[in-house]
Amino acid sequence: MDAQQTQPSDGFYNFLAWLEVNKRKVMLWAAAAVVVVLVAVVVISYQAQKERRASEALSNVRAPSTAANAPSAGVAADGYLKVAKEHAGTQAGARALLLGAAAKFQDGAYADAQKYYEQFMRDYPDSRWVPQAYFGHASSLDAQGKAADSTKQFEELRRRYPNDPVIDETKLALARLYETQNRPADAYKLYDELVKANQFSGLGSEAGLRQTELVEKHPELAPTNQPPAMNALPMMSLTNMMPHATNRTATNRIQIRPMTNTTQRPNTNTTATQTQVVPVPVKLPTDAPAAAKQ
Numbered sequence: 001m002d003a004q005q006t007q008p009s010d011g012f013y014n015f016l017a018w019l020e021v022n023k024r025k026v027m028l029w030a031a032a033a034v035v036v037v038l039v040a041v042v043v044i045s046y047q048a049q050k051e052r053r054a055s056e057a058l059s060n061v062r063a064p065s066t067a068a069n070a071p072s073a074g075v076a077a078d079g080y081l082k083v084a085k086e087h088a089g090t091q092a093g094a095r096a097l098l099l100g101a102a103a104k105f106q107d108g109a110y111a112d113a114q115k116y117y118e119q120f121m122r123d124y125p126d127s128r129w130v131p132q133a134y135f136g137h138a139s140s141l142d143a144q145g146k147a148a149d150s151t152k153q154f155e156e157l158r159r160r161y162p163n164d165p166v167i168d169e170t171k172l173a174l175a176r177l178y179e180t181q182n183r184p185a186d187a188y189k190l191y192d193e194l195v196k197a198n199q200f201s202g203l204g205s206e207a208g209l210r211q212t213e214l215v216e217k218h219p220e221l222a223p224t225n226q227p228p229a230m231n232a233l234p235m236m237s238l239t240n241m242m243p244h245a246t247n248r249t250a251t252n253r254i255q256i257r258p259m260t261n262t263t264q265r266p267n268t269n270t271t272a273t274q275t276q277v278v279p280v281p282v283k284l285p286t287d288a289p290a291a292a293k294q
Contacts (some may be wrong), residue, residue: 046208051092053087054087057083095129097116097120098132101136105136113140117140131164132166134153135157137153138154153169184221191208
C-alpha cells in the first residue's frame with residue numbers, strides 16, 4: 001500500500017523537476033499557441049468583414065429590368081464586374097462575376113459573356129456555381145454560332161455534373177443542337193428523358209412538343225407500339241395550365257430575367273423563314289447579397 005501511494009507522488013515530483021528544467025521551452029510553446037490563436041481570430045474576423053463589404057457592394061448594384069427607370073443590362077453588367085474585380089476571392093465577388101457574365105449575355109455581348117464565364121471557371125473552380133458557369137459558357141458559344149464547341153461544352157457539363165439542377169435545361173439545349181447537326185436519334189433520346197422526368201412541368205411540355213415535331217420529320221424514330229404523337233399529348237394538354245419553365249428554379253438560385261427567355265438569330269442550316277432558338281443562361285445562385293448582412 002505504501003509503495004502504491006509513493007508512485008503518484010514520485011511521478012508528480014518528477015514532472016515538477018522536468019518543468020523546472022524545461023520551463024523556458026514551455027513558456028515559448030505557450031506563447032506560440034497564444035499567437036496562433038490570435039492570428040486565427042484576426043484572419044477570421046478580417047475575412048468576415050471582407051465578405052460583408054463585398055455583399056454590401058453587390059447589393060448596391062441595381063439589376064437590369066424592363067422598367068423605364070431601371071438600368072440596362074449593359075450598365076448593370078459594368079456594376080457587377082466592378083464588384084467582382086474589387087472584391088475578388090469572396091463569395092459575393094464570385095456571384096458578381098457570374099451575374100455580370102449573365103448580364104453581358106442578356107445585352108447581346110456574347111463574346112464578352114463567354115470571356116467572363118471562362119474567368120469564373122478559372123478563378124472559382126471549387127464554387128458550387130460552376131455548373132451555372134458551364135451552362136452560360138456553352139450558351140454563349142451557341143449564340144455565336146459555334147455549335148460544335150457549344151455541343152462539346154454541354155456534353156462536358158452533363159458528364160461532370162449529372163445531378164445538378166441545370167442538367168434538364170442542358171439536355172434541352174443539347175437536343176436542339178443535335179437536331180441542327182443531323183443527329184435526330186440522339187435528340188429524340190434526350191427529349192424522351194425530359195418528358196419522362198418532367199411530366200407535369202413546362203420544360204417537360206416543351207420537350208414533348210419538340211419530340212413530336214422531330215418524329216414528324218423522322219417517322220422512323222416513332223415507337224412501334226403507339227402513334228408518334230402519343231408521347232407528347234399529355235404535355236400538350238397541360239401547356240396552358242403549367243407554369244413556364246423559368247419558374248422551375250431551385251430555391252438556392254437567383255435569376256436575371258431577360259425580356260424573353262430565348263434569343264433568336266438566323267439559322268443558316270434552314271430556310272430563310274426559320275429561326276434557331278438560343279437558351280439564355282440566366283439561372284444563377286440565389287444567395288441574395290443582402291442576406292450576408294445578417
